Amino acid sequence: MKKVVTVGEILLRLSTEMGRRLSQTDKLYMHYGGAETNVGISLAEFGHDVYVISKVPNNPLGIAVERYLRSYRVHTNYLLKGGERLGTYYLETGVGQRSAQVIYDRKNSSFANLEKEEVPIREILHNTDLLHITGITPALSKSLRELTLSTLKSAKEHNVLTSFDFNYRAKLWSQKEAGEVIKYLLPYVDICSCGELDAIHLLGIKSNVSLSKKDRLIYYYKKIEEMYPNIKCFYSTFRDVTSASTNTLQGNLYVNGELYQSKVYEIDHIVDRVGGGDAFSSGILHGLLENLEPKQIVSFATAASVLKHTVHGDGNPFSKEEIFAFANNGSSKISR
Amino acid sequence: MKKVVTVGEILLRLSTEMGRRLSQTDKLYMHYGGAETNVGISLAEFGHDVYVISKVPNNPLGIAVERYLRSYRVHTNYLLKGGERLGTYYLETGVGQRSAQVIYDRKNSSFANLEKEEVPIREILHNTDLLHITGITPALSKSLRELTLSTLKSAKEHNVLTSFDFNYRAKLWSQKEAGEVIKYLLPYVDICSCGELDAIHLLGIKSNVSLSKKDRLIYYYKKIEEMYPNIKCFYSTFRDVTSASTNTLQGNLYVNGELYQSKVYEIDHIVDRVGGGDAFSSGILHGLLENLEPKQIVSFATAASVLKHTVHGDGNPFSKEEIFAFANNGSSKISR
Amino acid sequence: MKKVVTVGEILLRLSTEMGRRLSQTDKLYMHYGGAETNVGISLAEFGHDVYVISKVPNNPLGIAVERYLRSYRVHTNYLLKGGERLGTYYLETGVGQRSAQVIYDRKNSSFANLEKEEVPIREILHNTDLLHITGITPALSKSLRELTLSTLKSAKEHNVLTSFDFNYRAKLWSQKEAGEVIKYLLPYVDICSCGELDAIHLLGIKSNVSLSKKDRLIYYYKKIEEMYPNIKCFYSTFRDVTSASTNTLQGNLYVNGELYQSKVYEIDHIVDRVGGGDAFSSGILHGLLENLEPKQIVSFATAASVLKHTVHGDGNPFSKEEIFAFANNGSSKISR
Amino acid sequence: MKKVVTVGEILLRLSTEMGRRLSQTDKLYMHYGGAETNVGISLAEFGHDVYVISKVPNNPLGIAVERYLRSYRVHTNYLLKGGERLGTYYLETGVGQRSAQVIYDRKNSSFANLEKEEVPIREILHNTDLLHITGITPALSKSLRELTLSTLKSAKEHNVLTSFDFNYRAKLWSQKEAGEVIKYLLPYVDICSCGELDAIHLLGIKSNVSLSKKDRLIYYYKKIEEMYPNIKCFYSTFRDVTSASTNTLQGNLYVNGELYQSKVYEIDHIVDRVGGGDAFSSGILHGLLENLEPKQIVSFATAASVLKHTVHGDGNPFSKEEIFAFANNGSSKISR
Amino acid sequence: MKKVVTVGEILLRLSTEMGRRLSQTDKLYMHYGGAETNVGISLAEFGHDVYVISKVPNNPLGIAVERYLRSYRVHTNYLLKGGERLGTYYLETGVGQRSAQVIYDRKNSSFANLEKEEVPIREILHNTDLLHITGITPALSKSLRELTLSTLKSAKEHNVLTSFDFNYRAKLWSQKEAGEVIKYLLPYVDICSCGELDAIHLLGIKSNVSLSKKDRLIYYYKKIEEMYPNIKCFYSTFRDVTSASTNTLQGNLYVNGELYQSKVYEIDHIVDRVGGGDAFSSGILHGLLENLEPKQIVSFATAASVLKHTVHGDGNPFSKEEIFAFANNGSSKISR
């Protein structure tokens, strides 16, 4: 198995129970997660050696994060302790026609205030096979932008495969800001996750409305490939949101000039879609690390994402075997 | 904003949790509500000055009702205290193919025994813009029939706009009884909510099966308009019940001889449809009070009703802004 | 009403709440049930005199089983007390695209170790109208195979109507083992529940893929009828599993050479499908005991099964009246 | 074992969870119970054949009562179905320094409106060993006063042992009313439960403050014995209420001119004291039915009552064996 | 009744359930409260016209605070909306030998950043009878120190009675800082709550260990009175903490040179002691506003505090009548 490193914030999510608004509830459910860490947990569950670079306060919430990561086999050697607080957000859980609402309360967190000097990047990257990072980290602070850039650079110097997911969050930064920063990062990226809106609004590529959805994606990926020939593969999902409880999902993986697509899943009775995208990313990264066939990779990754929608929590608790079995026959019968 | 007065009973609803029958459960969830009060809460949430005329016992349940109303900005100056008991009903929550069941235990309630003399109608109606009342109130007792009639009459004398919703409940009175009483009330009504079955069975209008559903509704409204030319507008919804969890909903508003319809919503994963009709009424009344365009009113009201189905409780906790946003783009994506 | 006897294990089911995996939860919900007992409970609820032959440990779980049965009018005279333990299984509740998982922990249970001599078969069968047993009982132990065979034989000697449901469970025995045992039992069976896979894999009948699903079923039933002319009627359901939360269901009843089918139900928002098949069986058996028309029987039985999917627990808590009402109009409107 | 008959109302108790006031909660816990029925359940659990005379509405709550009784082996042959509603009360659970509050909502219940003619008293009393009734039943309506009196008379004609518990409830009738009615009943009573306040305020016996608590009780019992020489034994408890969670309890049994007392229990961490007195009564009645020694009876009955305080619900779910074991060594160690 | 104004932060409290550590739980209970607001709620419940000066974010948590206050009759005219976030703290609920732990996450809250200019002090104080404020407010920011001082000064100019509670919180500021600030405030205070440790460590009064606890308190109050002759009365409680679940409590009120003490309560089975001190303060302030006798005031206030310990939440939900009844007989018997 491979050594994987992720850099990213771990937040406390405080969710309402289904059918209650945040202003009406007196009970909140706790989950810990963050885009990069969710990927790390899933890769650890698949058997890889995963190290998370992050920072949490030295209080019971920090302890809880540490226990959560360790329970999923994630190494916590580089989970720093200190700083002011754990970044938090409230999730008013959506259902049916009502979408979920996120209220961020993440400013001034231990991770947002992390300084580049606190992280022994070279030591960590030694013998590492894959580095994964997303656009949320550089969105959080100036210091984290520097950390992101220098980590990616350092990774390339150590021959570490680098993975970057745009993960644009409008509540964290403007499209303009994000685009400028990401353009500095992309020259050091091998594997890239982005979609049509990212291409248009962050990278400034002209939209091409005359094409089909699939062909448009190929068109954008080719354009980005021209700009950053270092990028070896792209991935993303097509998600149609019928309601907060019903979506369709199709995975896309672009490699060697060709787009591979999974079948289209109709996902209904969604339990929790937070982390659904990260489950897809982990599937792609696992497939690439294991040198699986592109068709198989995108099928595995999409199945992983679909299953994630059926459980509470940010991390994907399914094993490789369960995901392959689901990808292959997807039966929903009781086995007894 | 406007001054609004409602007259109606507030009941304690005791509901089972989903998937449990009343005979199998050992836990009940409490909600307070009533057709007129639900409208009042929603109008208060939209910013109007709402006064509820009702009566609750002088015990902890009465206190709970009072706190509930006040928390939603409803004025409780005319919420009388006294009498025997709070009207109650048990709701065996429906799900999928199984419909909800209501077991009423509302006889002899403080409100049902309310005497006309206890209510200072003229004082209350002073400066009032809108009076809202439904067919449930006169169904409860002889004394309340008198109160209903004299309040409507008094409202017309004070130039108060009057709104009446048929709200026929077969468990409370027969169609014959209801029809007779309502015919006395309609001459004092400006805004009227009723549907095809009300027209046929309560008002004795001949059904006209050769027409489409939409044209039939126009036909009935024209007939009623002929009988009661004082009525300035009619409204109602078309609801198709696929299952207890899946409905379609379309709003209708008839004004100046024309029927305005909202788009048809597919509502799935219904959390609680009690109060869904009242949410629609409040949307219509708000739109009329604010002199919005008929098309906009029915769109706003239907959106309000759809959103109500996604939360537990009788009252509609959504703001005007949230409802307009939903009516306009209805996205169910997470905003983050 | 009729006297009915069932023989079978009663298990403790320990289920996770929706959206939690077994490895992630700290809370389990308890239900008691077993294929034959579920049928017994439903028949008792329909008004029959039902006696359950089973064995539970002499501890609080055994007491709980006893109280549960008695609460549904089932006679516990032949519910033996003793032995090692109550058979148990864990159910990781499925939802949406994720199917339920069963983890059996039922070995060495009080019932599995039941000896033929402990049961006064002749005494019990006295005046009995119907004996119901399923393939799970002989799958559990050698001693229970003997008990099954001798009980069926004894029943035929006492002119008791006998009902046998294949209920094949791959986790309990192989198709080969099951087929061999069941072939010994079928000569004593009057009413038989089995499906296409049973016919092919357990009885060795050649599949006939050129026919439609319906015609294939007729074909298999005719074949079995030829082998065991004592069997007077067959029944089964067609179930399509769209997801763990959405199924379609159609009931089949084959009698006097003709196949009667219910309408096809789309079941959505499934609460708990465990016991759904047993609810169908009880509907069929009730109809046969009451000499209803075949068309009416299969309609009643399918309606019973559909309703069962809307409540937690193995037993079907609906009354005859409720099931008939649902079969006839199936409305999901709130009645109020 | 013996045949026992009780007459009394079964109520739905709706309790708040600990630490929440009724005006603050949105969840209620359901228990069914009533003074006489609680005694019946416990006697059935001890092995007696118990028949409950009562009436519940023909709705899901009535079904729930029936299932509850049957689960505890109580015969429901004389549990009538019909009438308006199930008597209900709200219990704001007490804890520490705050006492529990009862809000009755029991008027116009099916039982309160029960007519003497509906009950086939002579048929029921055939072969009965013991009739148990309390002062709550005659407090509910004129018709029930007649039923109480005629049942007691009828019992004496059939040589049935009669048991009467004063059970005075100030919220149901005045001391004067209660005293007058009870004086008519006592001539037909063999076993009587009452205390000092009953003797003074209901029977008008002069208090005798110069004596110790124990000697006062003997004094009152002797006085009542003089007035009603038919009464063969008296029983009651001394309860000191330190707080809603901490009480002391001592049982008293007066028979053949002598007072037998249990040891004094310090009861702490009280879970639910509703039904604590009825558990004591059942212990006394069981001991008398089984002709145990007075000392043993009062010890058994008090132990039964103490154990009842440790479980939710009105009925006492402990077996004879458990109660004797507790009475004898009372250990609170884990047994493992 | 009187007009009362309070100034203070309202926090979201996130508590674990009993017996779970914060690092182990996945569920938190929400309560809103703050020292000054808790007093305001209780005074509103006693019938006074209460206005809370505070600031909450313009998001669902801010709405929840507003609804909570209104439900308890508190006026929200001066509850400002805006700023960054709602101050939050985590409470690891204590039980038995384990004390509760508070983890503050309140920095940068909307209230902490409130500027003096946002509050129309003179308008608010018009016709006000009492202003209540505690040491927490000036501890939060420089701007709030100025607001506190200018509000107190302004109150004295308007002849408003002023109440100040030291409420020293070591996690917010040092004793030195607190002492310096409070010395500036005390010249404008009429009613003062402080205890021995405040006198020694904040005001620098020499301790006097030779005296009894009671006499020491008198000694400190006399000393402070000499320093600030404007202070008309002092109050505080003696609390002995046997365990997190068992405390003793005695109230002290010093007025006209004399110390009045309540009886000593043994409080056991504590449900939630947060807000217990504020309940005491509200009792004192109510008594002073109503010109009750000192003995009666301290008895009422201590009873209020004891009752608060028996319910979850910061605010005291008991009415005057309930508190007087408890103060007078304190019975913990069920009333039925």
Next chain:
Amino acid sequence: MKKVVTVGEILLRLSTEMGRRLSQTDKLYMHYGGAETNVGISLAEFGHDVYVISKVPNNPLGIAVERYLRSYRVHTNYLLKGGERLGTYYLETGVGQRSAQVIYDRKNSSFANLEKEEVPIREILHNTDLLHITGITPALSKSLRELTLSTLKSAKEHNVLTSFDFNYRAKLWSQKEAGEVIKYLLPYVDICSCGELDAIHLLGIKSNVSLSKKDRLIYYYKKIEEMYPNIKCFYSTFRDVTSASTNTLQGNLYVNGELYQSKVYEIDHIVDRVGGGDAFSSGILHGLLENLEPKQIVSFATAASVLKHTVHGDGNPFSKEEIFAFANNGSSKISR
């Protein structure tokens, strides 16, 4: 820090909620634990490198055990996967006067069937500082008796400190059996936990009733020391069980011929006493590993045990720092 190895079964505990009997509940709470593992978790929490030798089934319950251990820093390298089932027991939680009841369902578990050959003892013991094992392990099967003996012997060969806790369980084996086996083990033990009853009934030492409790313990320890001079120290607790919710606890540590005792704690409002003894053992073992003073060790260990009683679950989640702080001042005040 030190390397520690434990050998023992990990069970699934299924507990009722407080105030519900097992026969009455429909919900069970899950905890994982076992005497040796509980000690291991606590030592890992104190900072030691702990390896657990055990075996769990290869199913979701086995995965849950693994995650639980890892979350508390325990190494799972020697947690074998395989076998039939996870040993289970039901705990009817005690409260007040009612003691907890244990119903074992642990036969035929993966661990009970563990064969000596599956465990690479020599590899594991390499560089180990301490081996901890209790009497439960040899009680489970013949094969485990051999494993226990050979592991202890092997440990002595490797100069590993050995710790043995009698932990006699009457439901697992007779005193005679236990005594015979333990006598074979003691010659290889350095640290021994046993009490008076163990000495009398398992080792056959004559009781000496004339002495005080403390002196009797010294007497027994001296006697055992004479029999097994290899044992370097003994420890145990004195526990008085007032009720299931109230105990007193005092720790004893006998070393170099002297008995050191902690203060006596009154433990009230007990949340969960399962694992309380193991928490004490871990405190003792930690103190010995760290060469603390005997007085300090017993104080630390007893404080650890007391704190354990305040949280749900078998493992002790408190840090060294928290335990020392509690041992030193034990305050139950809120810190804020």
